[in-house]
Amino acid sequence: MNHIAPGARAGIYHYDEIDRQFVAERVEQFRKQVERRLSGELTEEEFKPVRLMNGLYLQLHAYMLRIAVPYGVMSATQLRKLAEIGRRYDRGYGHFTTRQNLQYNWIKLEDTPAILHELAEVDMHALQTSGNCVRNVTTDPFVGAARDEVVDGRVYAEILRQWTTMHPEFTYLPRKFKIAISGAESDRAAVRIHDVGLLARRNDKGEAGFSFYVGGGLGRSPFVGKLVREWVAEEDFVAYLEAILRVYNQYGRRDNIYKARIKILVHELGLEKFTQEVEEEFARLRGPKYRLDPEIVEGVRQHFAPPPFEEPPDHSEALERAKASDPAFANWLAVNVAEHKAPGYAIATISLKPAGGIPGDATCDQMDLVADLAERHSFGELRVTHVQNLVLAHVKKDELYDLWKQLDAAELGSANAGLIGDIIACPGLDYCALANARSIPLAQAISARFADPVRQRTIGELGIKISGCINACGHHHVGAIGILGVDKKGTEYYQITVGGDPTLTTEIGDILGPAVTETEAVDAIEAIVDVYLANRTGEGERFIDTLRRVGHAPFKERIYAAD
Amino acid sequence: MSAKDRSKEGSMKAITANRLRDGEVVFLGEGGRWVESFAEAALFQRSEADAVLADAKATAEREQFGVDIYAFEVVEEDGVPVPATMRERIRTAGPTVRLDLGKQAA
Numbered sequence: 001m002n003h004i005a006p007g008a009r010a011g012i013y014h015y016d017e018i019d020r021q022f023v024a025e026r027v028e029q030f031r032k033q034v035e036r037r038l039s040g041e042l043t044e045e046e047f048k049p050v051r052l053m054n055g056l057y058l059q060l061h062a063y064m065l066r067i068a069v070p071y072g073v074m075s076a077t078q079l080r081k082l083a084e085i086g087r088r089y090d091r092g093y094g095h096f097t098t099r100q101n102l103q104y105n106w107i108k109l110e111d112t113p114a115i116l117h118e119l120a121e122v123d124m125h126a127l128q129t130s131g132n133c134v135r136n137v138t139t140d141p142f143v144g145a146a147r148d149e150v151v152d153g154r155v156y157a158e159i160l161r162q163w164t165t166m167h168p169e170f171t172y173l174p175r176k177f178k179i180a181i182s183g184a185e186s187d188r189a190a191v192r193i194h195d196v197g198l199l200a201r202r203n204d205k206g207e208a209g210f211s212f213y214v215g216g217g218l219g220r221s222p223f224v225g226k227l228v229r230e231w232v233a234e235e236d237f238v239a240y241l242e243a244i245l246r247v248y249n250q251y252g253r254r255d256n257i258y259k260a261r262i263k264i265l266v267h268e269l270g271l272e273k274f275t276q277e278v279e280e281e282f283a284r285l286r287g288p289k290y291r292l293d294p295e296i297v298e299g300v301r302q303h304f305a306p307p308p309f310e311e312p313p314d315h316s317e318a319l320e321r322a323k324a325s326d327p328a329f330a331n332w333l334a335v336n337v338a339e340h341k342a343p344g345y346a347i348a349t350i351s352l353k354p355a356g357g358i359p360g361d362a363t364c365d366q367m368d369l370v371a372d373l374a375e376r377h378s379f380g381e382l383r384v385t386h387v388q389n390l391v392l393a394h395v396k397k398d399e400l401y402d403l404w405k406q407l408d409a410a411e412l413g414s415a416n417a418g419l420i421g422d423i424i425a426c427p428g429l430d431y432c433a434l435a436n437a438r439s440i441p442l443a444q445a446i447s448a449r450f451a452d453p454v455r456q457r458t459i460g461e462l463g464i465k466i467s468g469c470i471n472a473c474g475h476h477h478v479g480a481i482g483i484l485g486v487d488k489k490g491t492e493y494y495q496i497t498v499g500g501d502p503t504l505t506t507e508i509g510d511i512l513g514p515a516v517t518e519t520e521a522v523d524a525i526e527a528i529v530d531v532y533l534a535n536r537t538g539e540g541e542r543f544i545d546t547l548r549r550v551g552h553a554p555f556k557e558r559i560y561a562a563d
Numbered sequence: 564m565s566a567k568d569r570s571k572e573g574s575m576k577a578i579t580a581n582r583l584r585d586g587e588v589v590f591l592g593e594g595g596r597w598v599e600s601f602a603e604a605a606l607f608q609r610s611e612a613d614a615v616l617a618d619a620k621a622t623a624e625r626e627q628f629g630v631d632i633y634a635f636e637v638v639e640e641d642g643v644p645v646p647a648t649m650r651e652r653i654r655t656a657g658p659t660v661r662l663d664l665g666k667q668a669a
Contacts, residue, residue: 038584040627058631060654061665062586091664106664108585358660429650430658438649440660490648 011144011381011393012075013158013303015123022165023120026127030054031113038110053133055126056112059433063107066129067119071139071157071181072100072384074124076371079382081122083367089115094367096352096360098424098475099178100138100384101129105431127165132173134164134245138180140188141385144304145347145393147339151183151200151208154304155297156237163238170245174252175260177245178217180386190386192216192225192506193478195262196244199504201231208234214244214274215266216506218472223263224506226271228278234297236282239290243281247274307379307394312344314397322401329404331453332415337400346397348378350390350407351414351422355451356444359425360388369410377403387424387463389417419456420464420529421447424475428468428485429492435468437485437492438518442466445522450529459529462543463502478502480544481528482509483521494521498528498555499547512552513560527558575637575644576612577604578619579654580629588654588666589629591619597629600666601655606637606644 015023030050037047051057055066067082082102086094089111090104097103107115119125128135137160139153140146160179164170170177182189183200191197197213210232216225232240244262251269253259266274323330338347350370353359362370370390374382377399378392385391395403407413416422423446426432428439443466450456465479476482482497493515500509516524529543531554536546547555578591589597590604595618598604607615612634623629636647646652657665 038627040625043624044583044630058581058586060650061588061657062581106586110584429653430660435650438659440658444660487649492649 011154011304011307011379012073013070013154013300019123020120023123023125023127026054026125027113027116027120030116034109034113049131051109051112052130053127054112054116055129056107056109057130057433059105059427059431060429061106061431063109063112064431065104065107065112065115065126066097067102067104067124067126068129068136069101069124069384070161071137071143071154072141072386073143073154074382074384075122076374076380076382078122078124079367079371079374081118081124083364083371085115085118086364086367092365093361093363095358095427096362096384096388096390098386098388098426098473099129099136100141100386101136102384103427105427130176132175132177134160134167134170134173134177134179137161137164138178138189138194138386140182140184141383141389141391142188142338142347142393143183143383144306145340145342145345146184146186146188147341148185149183149341150185150202152301152304153181153183153189153198153200155301156183156198156200156210157181158300158303159238159292159297160241169242169249173245173249174254175257175262177248177262179241187502187504188385190475190478190502190506192504193218193222193475193502194225196241197225203231210234210237210240212240212244214278215263217261217263218475218477219261220258220470220472221261221264221267222472222477222508223267224508226266228271228275235291235294236286238292239285240278240282242290243278243285246281246285247277251277306342307381309342309345309394310396312396312398314343316344316397316400318398319400326401328408328413328415328453329401331457332404332408332413333400335415335419335453335457336417340394342394344397346395346400348392348395348400348403349385349417350392350412351416352389352412353416353422353447354411354414355421356448357411358440359423359443359447362390366410366412369406370412373403373406387422389422415453416447416456418461418463420450420459420462421456422463423447424463424465424479426467426469426473428466428474432468432473434471435485436470436487437468437494439466439468439474439483439485442483442485442494442518442521445518446525449522449526458539459533460539460542462529462532463500464525465500475502476500477508478506479509480547481525483525486515488515492518494518496521496524496528496559498552499544501544510552513556516559524559528555531555531558574609574647575606576609576634577601577606577637577646578612578616578632578634579604579651580619580623580632583627583630590655591615595619595622597623601646607634 213225425443467474497509592598
């Protein structure tokens with residue numbers, strides 16, 4: 001294999017020979033499986049689970065290939081490869097997902113082995129992006145950069161990647177299994193809506209440990225993850241997770257797909273009984289074999305050593321001048337740029353949500369540009385966020401204006417991170433075989449309605465999340481305003497929920513009233529916003545806070561007044 | 564009988580699949596051949612659709628041609644047969660949000 005992965009990129013885990021050999025073997029295995037399917041040696045029934053294990057779905061228009069971006073972190077070289085594949089084998093674009101992965105929508109089965117081979121050249125693959133296994137572990141997109149970070153989640157996400165890959169006990173779980181890790185004071189990884197959510201902490205001695213939340217999840221039956229153990233020491237990290245997965249494997253339902261996720265098991269067993277089972281299993285497992293050796297942790301940590309930061313002054317005159325001279329840049333700076341732990345640096349969120357655009361989509365030209373900008377401004381690495389944006393995590397403040405101008409020229413400069421235009425939307429009925437209604441057109445209409453950046457900032461933090469079916473890939477349950485597409489006798493309707501919260505104060509939103517049509521939905525969202533603005537105590541009171549204070553009634557009255 | 568003529572007789576069905584090799588949406592046309600355009604799809608009475616579908620499935624699997632084969636309802640609008648559901652309309656045309664993609668772009 002022509003291996004062209006960079007040798008020493010800061011912040012990127014570098015495959016060793018075992019990793020490379022494993023991925024190469026899987027590519028060759030799949031190549032033969034595809035050949036056997038095309039020759040008729042394998043039936044579709046036999047082949048389907050195999051292709052799913054390699055991230056290949058059949059969607060409405062073609063095959064869809066989901067590429068793993070482990071914990072959402074990748075190098076500029078890898079992003080360029082994704083752009084190259086998108087041009088050569090797809091239709092010139094890709095779609096970034098809420099699992100921090102990338103999907104191509106127009107893939108040919110016969111091309112897939114070649115695509116996987118090309119991905120392997122840059123240490124990428126599509127493993128664990130489908131099937132009843134531990135999926136791509138997600139983490140904070142500001143990891144390694146955030147000022148409020150306590151523990152680097154990449155280290156433990158990478159340990160889990162290695163530990164779960166091909167783990168025989170976890171290859172045929174009752175259902176898919178999603179894990180998220182947050183190591184900062186602010187939860188930017190939505191940990192409590194995951195099968196297992198991990199909050200990394202430090203104790204009084206400065207030692208790393210984890211709070212384990214289990215049984216969160218959205219979909220047909222949404223649940224907020226429950227605290228199973230407040231503190232698990234680093235050395236027990238793997239053992240405790242293994243104990244949870246063993247209990248799930250033993251008791252999780254396999255007879256009913258709708259009741260197979262661990263959230264149902266936790267709910268039906270009850271937290272006390274579930275915890276008891278896990279603790280008993282943990283007591284059996286705990287010991288030298290499952291002890292996470294500090295040397296292993298340190299070895300992985302070295303892959304994520306800080307990049308060679310310079311020591312610019314924290315106050316940037318160049319930045320201040322640009323801010324004063326260019327209001328659009330000043331707005332982007334205020335909305336899309338976060339504080340960095342290193343003086344003189346900042347974290348820049350690249351919005352993939354232009355007004356009226358398709359959330360999460362990026363053209364291959366845009367991917368190439370972001371790869372160039374990552375090399376020029378952020379040590380050659382970037383992140384994918386679970387809200388379908390990209391992040392350059394280590395940008396010198398002096399260079400932010402130059403960065404933004406280049407982004408803006410490529411329609412990547414929208415100033416809406418965390419605002420009403422920063423909508424999560426699943427692919428919906430435009431692409432997805434499971435969807436009941438379209439998500440994207442509604443997202444486009446809403447973001448176009450609220451295109452004015454001044455208006456967006458006036459409204460403030462307000463997450464809209466849209467799903468095209470009850471599987472909730474668009475996270476609608478935890479949207480401050482959530483929208484679920486439903487099919488009513490062949491017509492698309494949209495059910496609006498309010499009060500969802502994906503952060504540590506996790507809440508599942510409540511249905512506001514009867515579903516509305518697509519046209520009515522945009523007006524309804526605007527009406528909700530108007531009620532919020534009329535009722536808030538000031539600009540400091542977020543939508544979610546006003547809603548909690550005044551309740552649903554004023555919103556309901558406005559939307560359904562004519563009914 | 565053309566698709567247009569036959570759809571006038573009432574609710575009809577067409578049969579669709581994704582081509583195995585490339586996933587392209589295809590429809591069962593006249594004479595049992597698969598076509599890429601819905602305009603060339605054969606339409607079947609509801610009463611005959613099940614038997615045609617079973618035969619198409621068996622043939623497609625034997626010849627490694629298509630996967631996910633099923634029948635869907637067709638109605639007439641302005642004298643033209645069209646899929647009854649939004650889902651099938653999108654499959655026959657392409658994403659409504661990217662008119663430059665799919666069959667509609669051809």
